[in-house]
Amino acid sequence: MTTSFDHDSRQLAETYDRMSDSQFEGGKRLVERLAIEPGERVLDIGCGTGRLARWIAELLGPTGRVTGVDPLAERVDIARSRAPALRFEVGQGEDLGAFEDASFDAVCMSAVLHWVSDKPKALAEVRRVLRPGGRLGVTTLPHELSGAGTVARVLLPLLQSPPYSGRVDLSALTFANRGATTTDLVSTIVATGLELVELHISRRVRAHANGEAFIDFIQASSFGNFLRIVPEDLRPSLRADLASALDAKKGPEGVVMRDWGVLFVATRV
Numbered sequence: 524m525t526t527s528f529d530h531d532s533r534q535l536a537e538t539y540d541r542m543s544d545s546q547f548e549g550g551k552r553l554v555e556r557l558a559i560e561p562g563e564r565v566l567d568i569g570c571g572t573g574r575l576a577r578w579i580a581e582l583l584g585p586t587g588r589v590t591g592v593d594p595l596a597e598r599v600d601i602a603r604s605r606a607p608a609l610r611f612e613v614g615q616g617e618d619l620g621a622f623e624d625a626s627f628d629a630v631c632m633s634a635v636l637h638w639v640s641d642k643p644k645a646l647a648e649v650r651r652v653l654r655p656g657g658r659l660g661v662t663t664l665p666h667e668l669s670g671a672g673t674v675a676r677v678l679l680p681l682l683q684s685p686p687y688s689g690r691v692d693l694s695a696l697t698f699a700n701r702g703a704t705t706t707d708l709v710s711t712i713v714a715t716g717l718e719l720v721e722l723h724i725s726r727r728v729r730a731h732a733n734g735e736a737f738i739d740f741i742q743a744s745s746f747g748n749f750l751r752i753v754p755e756d757l758r759p760s761l762r763a764d765l766a767s768a769l770d771a772k773k774g775p776e777g778v779v780m781r782d783w784g785v786l787f788v789a790t791r792v
């Protein structure tokens with residue numbers, strides 16, 4: 524089994540829209556690094572329910588244009604319903620054939636590249652649709668630090684114990700299936716013909732009210748894939764056991780989740 528886009532639902536899409544404040548704030552910080560100017564043309568790949576695209580539209584003003592692309596139809600539907608004046612399309616980063624060469628001043632990929640199966644192809648497509656001098660901004664997960672975060676430290680020992688041991692397929696998780704090290708990312712950027720401008724690795728800290736709230740978030744942000752790492756008959760117990768293990772770490776701020784993120788900006792020369 525691998526990560527699939529087929530398990531999303533309207534409920535998961537709405538849950539993600541409601542609980543994605545931390546990703547929205549991270550997206551805003553990424554866009555600020557792109558130094559977007561009023562009147563520019565911006566492509567938001569992996570736009571989800573369109574929260575970040577709507578914010579970008581405010582920066583661009585009436586003469587600018589933001590377009591959002593996402594492979595999940597339910598999330599694109601929500602994006603369209605909340606911002607009918609903006610353009611949102613169902614599609615993937617590996618195929619931007621709907622857009623002409625050099626048609627964007629900036630491309631944003633906030634918390635999405637780790638879901639992309641063919642990263643070189645996606646970055647080549649980004650380079651194609653960027654004008655010369657155009658900027659690409661990306662936030663993603665550094666594969667080399669995937670085992671150091673709270674999720675891995677709590678989840679992996681649980682999966683190695685009965686009744687889960689021997690019945691786990693981690694391929695649906697990004698860190699096991701589609702992750703890339705920072706070195707791999709830099710090599711791919713250079714090979715694509717983009718010029719790296721800046722690169723940061725930083726720790727991220729996010730709090731959830733309790734273990735159940737975290738599982739709701741990760742199920743929604745993985746579009747229904749997270750609990751599918753075990754067979755259907757084990758999913759209720761995995762949810763309960765993981766929530767209990769996370770609640771055991773609960774403090775005054777709730778369940779605090781720590782991990783690491785990569786942010787980079789590159790330009791088309």
